[in-house]
Amino acid sequence: MQKTTQQIIVGLGERSYAIDIGAGLLTRTPLFNALPQQILLLTNTVVGPLYAEQVLDQLSQHKVIVHTIDDGEQAKSLVNYGAIMDTLIQHNFNRDCAIIALGGGVVGDLAGFVAATYQRGVRFYQIPTTLLAQVDSSVGGKTAINHPGGKNMVGAFYQPQAVLIDTECLQTLSDRDYACGLAEVVKYGIIADADFFTWLEAHVQELNARESAALTYAIQRSCQIKAEVVAADEHEQSVRALLNLGHTFGHAIEAAHYDTWKHGEAVAAGTIIAAQLMFQLGELTAVEVTRIENLLQSLHLPVRAPLMQLEQWQAFMQRDKKVQDGTIRLVLPTAIGSATIRPMADWQMIGEAIKAMSTSDD
Ligand SMILES: NC(=O)c1ccc[n+]([C@@H]2O[C@H](COP(=O)([O-])OP(=O)(O)OC[C@H]3O[C@@H](n4cnc5c(N)ncnc54)[C@H](O)[C@@H]3O)[C@@H](O)[C@H]2O)c1
Ligand SMILES: O=C(O)C(=O)C[C@@H](O)[C@H](O)[C@H](O)COP(=O)(O)O
Numbered sequence: 001m002q003k004t005t006q007q008i009i010v011g012l013g014e015r016s017y018a019i020d021i022g023a024g025l026l027t028r029t030p031l032f033n034a035l036p037q038q039i040l041l042l043t044n045t046v047v048g049p050l051y052a053e054q055v056l057d058q059l060s061q062h063k064v065i066v067h068t069i070d071d072g073e074q075a076k077s078l079v080n081y082g083a084i085m086d087t088l089i090q091h092n093f094n095r096d097c098a099i100i101a102l103g104g105g106v107v108g109d110l111a112g113f114v115a116a117t118y119q120r121g122v123r124f125y126q127i128p129t130t131l132l133a134q135v136d137s138s139v140g141g142k143t144a145i146n147h148p149g150g151k152n153m154v155g156a157f158y159q160p161q162a163v164l165i166d167t168e169c170l171q172t173l174s175d176r177d178y179a180c181g182l183a184e185v186v187k188y189g190i191i192a193d194a195d196f197f198t199w200l201e202a203h204v205q206e207l208n209a210r211e212s213a214a215l216t217y218a219i220q221r222s223c224q225i226k227a228e229v230v231a232a233d234e235h236e237q238s239v240r241a242l243l244n245l246g247h248t249f250g251h252a253i254e255a256a257h258y259d260t261w262k263h264g265e266a267v268a269a270g271t272i273i274a275a276q277l278m279f280q281l282g283e284l285t286a287v288e289v290t291r292i293e294n295l296l297q298s299l300h301l302p303v304r305a306p307l308m309q310l311e312q313w314q315a316f317m318q319r320d321k322k323v324q325d326g327t328i329r330l331v332l333p334t335a336i337g338s339a340t341i342r343p344m345a346d347w348q349m350i351g352e353a354i355k356a357m358s359t360s361d362d
């Protein structure tokens, strides 16, 4: 059967770029158009052995330096950022070089921040290999590294030149990391598309089985929504904040538990807290909260946060990038298919929602 490629454009004027989606794209030529001679391929110790050779085969006419980082969220660090800068400088990379990210969101976020800052900005390409990176982090230009005090605290908005999504890469992903990507997919349904949410509910089995047609549609629809939101508000002055549903809570969980909670898992637990908060405010029905909870659960995602003191939640949440004049602003679902961003100072109410949706201690 002929393999097809679908293309979605992120419309940003002169900086517009294409997201190509298809099975087996890594081994089809060319990966990207008009690549320069000097290329730094950033990958990690898990993805490199799986896919770097396929990429290098396509780049045999270029001078490619492979830089490999450790696996895991802790690798999105200032130390690794410095080490990559050392590599670029040691090899005399100039402003005409390109950085290619081959990996999940950790590799992509770090590579993008390097690209945004090396010699004040060099070309950047994304080859996302996790579901989460394919549906979310490779698109839209949020690049960052973490700080012990919070997630993505140092970063830049810096768009890639192109994104290449090979859906076949997902077959080697662990069940846990696959589920993490589905958390961000569910997010798009909640904030922007009730029909897509209903479609997800109806295709849980196919999605859990990683069936090609369902998976490709979920990736494509997610990228379409993300591309539209980013094109409308690249620098998160308004509607882009909705992509942060569940993240103010989720980032607090991650920052407190980097070693045990993954990003997608923390987003799922954070999403259900946001839904519960809207239920308490009388703006979301019990049926809607249950639908969100059931969908996340059926996709093997956690729907209860770990036990943490309210003060700890508060400390991390106050560092959220959406805080304005000391007041946190939360993304809250107003229905399945729409969400709003709202300043919230009522910590008693927030604490009640967190408690209701945290693991019980009895
Ligand atoms: N920039 C953005 O807009 C954005 C959006 C969402 C998330 N993020 C960030 O992305 C990160 C999470 O990304 P993630 O979930 O991809 O995590 P990750 O990059 O740590 O990848 C998850 C795991 O899967 C492994 N892996 C990657 N591809 C694989 C493959 N094809 N086969 C087998 N194993 C594979 C990785 O080595 C890792 O162990 C977080 O740091 C989060 O903050 C950024
Ligand atoms: O693209 C966006 O905008 C997002 O918020 C996507 C999120 O899924 C992603 O986790 C992002 O990195 C969060 O950014 P932050 O600004 O809250 O650090």
Ligand SMILES: [Zn+2]
Pocket: 136, 184, 247, 263, 267
């Ligand atoms: Zn996210």
